Amino acid sequence: MLVGVALLFLLTGLVQFPFALNHDAAWHFYSAIRVLAGDRIGVDIADINPPMAMWLFSLPGLAVAGLGLSPAIAFKAFVLIVAALVFLAVRLPLTAWAGRDTPMLLLAIAATFLLLPGYHFGQREHLAALLTLPYVCLATLRSGRQPVSLGTATYAGLLAAIGICFKPYFLAVPLLVELWLALRRRDLREVVRLETLVMVAIGLVYLAAVFVFAPDYLYRVVPDAMATYSGFESGMNEILSEVAGVLLFPVLAMLFGILALRRIDPLSGAFLATATGYLLAALLQQKGWQYQIMPVALYVLAAAAVQMAFAKRFRGLIAAAIGLACAFPVLSFVWDGLSPNGTSARVFALEQVLDRPAVDSVYAFITSPRDMHPAVLQSGKTWADAYGVAIFLPAHLHALAAETRSPRQQRAIAISQAYLEDLLGRFAAAPPDILAFDAARFKLGIPNAERFDYLDFLAAYPAFEALIGSYDEIAPMGRFRLFRLR
Structure with missing residues (x-):
């Protein structure tokens, strides 16, 4: 036995x-x-x-x-x-x-x-x-x-x-x-x-x-x-x-x-x-x-x-x-x-991007840790926020799409906006070396995910426009658009 x-x-x-x-x-x-x-x-x-x-x-x-x-x-x-x-x-x-x-x-x-x-x-x-x-x-x-x-x-x-x-x-x-x-x-x-x-x-x-x-x-x-x-x-x-x-x-x-x-x-x-x-x-x-x-x-x-x-x-x-x-x-x-396009291959490819001497910190606008966090863990880099994902964003977007907003939905919007403004403010002072944006057709918790684009959504925040201007877009990897700090 x-x-x-x-x-x-x-x-x-x-x-x-x-x-x-x-x-x-x-x-x-x-x-x-x-x-x-x-x-x-x-x-x-x-x-x-x-x-x-x-x-x-x-x-x-x-x-x-x-x-x-x-x-x-x-x-x-x-x-x-x-x-x-x-x-x-x-x-x-x-x-x-x-x-x-x-x-x-x-x-x-x-x-x-x-x-x-x-x-x-x-x-x-x-x-x-x-x-x-x-x-x-x-x-x-x-x-x-x-x-x-x-x-x-x-x-x-x-x-x-x-x-x-x-x-x-x-x-x-x-x-x-x-x-x-x-x-x-x-x-x-x-x-x-x-x-x-x-x-x-x-x-x-x-x-x-x-x-x-x-x-x-x-x-x-x-x-x-x-x-x-x-x-x-x-x-x-x-x-x-x-x-x-x-x-x-x-x-x-x-x-x-x-x-x-x-x-x-x-x-x-x-x-x-x-x-x-x-x-x-x-x-x-x-x-x-x-x-x-x-x-x-x-x-x-x-x-x-x-x-x-x-x-x-x-x-x-x-x-x-x-x-x-x-x-x-x-x-x-x-x-x-x-599989050459499977999870392990995607994680390894991301890890190669992160595992460079010039990269110390990384952040991804995501609602699921899939692919990104195994790569961050293995590369030994620093995740640039306390939360692992944009945890408040799905409720924020559902509330924005509602015809009438309940007090709870209004609070969800307020919490998410405060979080995003604080995040972008911190990034203005100490920008991550790599920024990633989930560009997959399916994004966990996101309504109408196929039409949702993080960069378009974040463009409404003035601090983001100033932040993204200091990055150059590099080759995408898997589901992510990647930007490297100049």
Whole structure:
């Protein structure tokens, strides 16, 4: 079993290490490195997400700073280390539950959690799904009144707390798992256990740390984000369509598993409760982004793997559905990585532009970190703003397009205009060496994106006209128009 898991880790490394880091992971890792260098959260570096990612990713950041490792390699290695710690933690609970079927079950779950993420490897949702796995397995043991050691419970609670603290939406996961356990045991007192107490304690310590060490996140970032982040939201039909696409093969695998076993195993039930929690978290975020739905697919496939391990028939069908669910993201990721016009090629090309002695700082007018932030991270250059993207702009543009503007929309315009004026004022005093403008047909959150041009929009600001006059346009790269300071 251990040899099989080790080979899975090797395969994951072969799939992941040659290619570019996920854009969101790159931004959060870059933020962590900035925090390590002394930047203040919410002032010098800012993101709508709570600081847990910045603090946790400081660990691989130390490896980059101290050992000079490639940021992408260091981060992906860190994710593999986290995965190894998780699978070591679930081995005993799975053995206690599955007995001789444990090797097949652990291999299937490990393959799913390591391979299915593909390009989204290391996203916060991926890490959260990993970190909550031991806690969910222990909940299953508790449902069967099986003994759990103090150390195992404490460790599982610690890991789960870290994962849940990435986003407040993830609180839906323990709520659904505890509801499942209480219904199964018919006793609400089951909610009070060592692992849940550890989770609550860690959560309170984390909240206190945010108040003490990152107060500007609470008092500056959160209020502005709450007034403007709706600009990125999608309609429910679009969200449900994305959910259906992501969950097609996982649900098919689970249906085969139910037919094969003719019941839902309690461990499968716990995994499905967890999947429901992550689905609720994804729906509450109202974005419909694929990586937000990924944990749902992971846990539905884990539930199908449980059914497969205990079933005496249809194992091939279940395995095929699980394999297809994992194969499509992996093959798509590898194909994109090898393509001369794929993500890794575009990131490397941008990195070559930035990796010049005359370039110290860069800024891009973007609403998504895609391509740009992996290149900035790898090149070691300085991002010239606290925010990684023009986070307020989508709400600003939606408000401008509205026939009548609500007070919230008027506030969104005011926040965005103040941000842009401050940004351009700072750039007038200290212009970035490279300015980039997203010229792609699709721009995240931007209404009528095909007709939107950043330079035309920014021309309404006098400070921008003076700023852009000190730049020369150079050859475009991928989706970006590039300008170099004279």
